[in-house]
Amino acid sequence: MYGVASRNISNLIILEFIMIKEHCGVFGIVNHPEAAEITRLGLFALQHRGQESAGIFKCINGKCELHRGMGLVADVFPKLPREWRDSPGTMAIGHVRYSTAGKSVITNAQPFAVEFDKWNLAVAHNGTLSDAPRWRTHLKRTGAIFQGDFDTEIILHLAARRHRAGQPPWEAFEYALKNVEGAYSILALYEKGMAVARDPYGFRPLAMGRLGKAVVFSSETCAFDMIGAKYEREVEPGEIIFVTESGKIKSHCFSFSKRKAYCIFELVYFSRPDSMVFNESVYATRKRFGAVLADEHPVDADLIVPIPDSGMYAALGYSERSGIPFDLGIMRNHYVGRTFIRPSADDRKTAVNLKLNPIKEAIKGKRICLVEDSIVRGNTSRERVRTLRENGAKEVHMRISCPPHIQPCYYGIDFPSSDELIASRYSVDEIAKIIDADSLSYLSLDGMLSCVKQTCPKDYCHACFSGKYPVKPRLK
């Protein structure tokens, strides 16, 4: 159990302002006359998974084209490019990116398109290869030239080499996937069809659906709701699916692992509550996190207040289970863009207030139980507690809907190094003092795993909480 009561101001740490937690989202469609437009809509639904760049690669009648740019989907694709409007493709893949691996530059934006044999091939990838540093060094030493510094290129180089050695292209692609380790949910498209694969551990989600005669794929099912598609199933870990231009499907298991490793943090934070991820309802799971948190760490408080938006559903679960009223005591400004939430150290206080502002009338004179999805570095939590007190809260207790983060992630989530993770340096008691909370408690690991219902809890990855890495990172 992770819990403690404390109340003392401490100035032990001031660290970098904010933990950026987004990563990538992928979307694909085959056999639809408006493929690029549907992909554009799908990317809007996946925007929460990455805001640095967006791109679409579409094919029709043997001709493929790429359009990508830096920024939000609305910036890059307010509409389809003019030259695409009369031919929006019959097949397309799309990507929204946050740079978990590689710099935030246009050369790293995806889909990543190359000439592969006589084809134009593009790849959209979500995840991080845990052996990427080793492969990159090896490939460079043996003559490979990299355009960007992201993992997807490694897969393409390996496939190209295998193809040059005589293997047919899709087999070469499959060979490349078999030989890398780590997390990937990947879509590859060329003039004749699409290949879709998920790593054998299943770290990142990937769902398959139908839209009339079209086959669709998405990181999350919320994109299916957006376009009116029907969710059919998950792409299985270790499965590769080939879809022809006309929508015919062939699938097989290309790599099997007994150990599965679904990222539990998708359910805690990343995925949208209106999605099904790993066959679980994100909404229902988050509410269960809150309910179990209330069982494990009850509090004497007048009000349960979520940190919007990420603490919302856990707070609802906590409130329902504890019987303490729920109220939206903090207003989130939805119009503050990412540039405004990455300030210099001097702007830290202003930036927190810019994004989240307590509602005095809701919190004044009350004992507040603040529910948050996680504490990573600790500095934003401290600011949040401070502003609640300044606005009249009598007490501020924090409840966190996952265990303390003590280790980095090597599978596509941008957690900082252990040194920067507050829970790897301080006890819960000390963290409570640092952030000036009257009490602080975290959901236990067992408690968190007890909340998943559709899949065996041992099939989840929880390495950032437990240090038990399902695939050892190979950094050299």
Ligand code: SF4
């Ligand atoms: Fe998810 Fe944490 Fe595992 Fe990374 S280490 S895949 S964030 S559970």
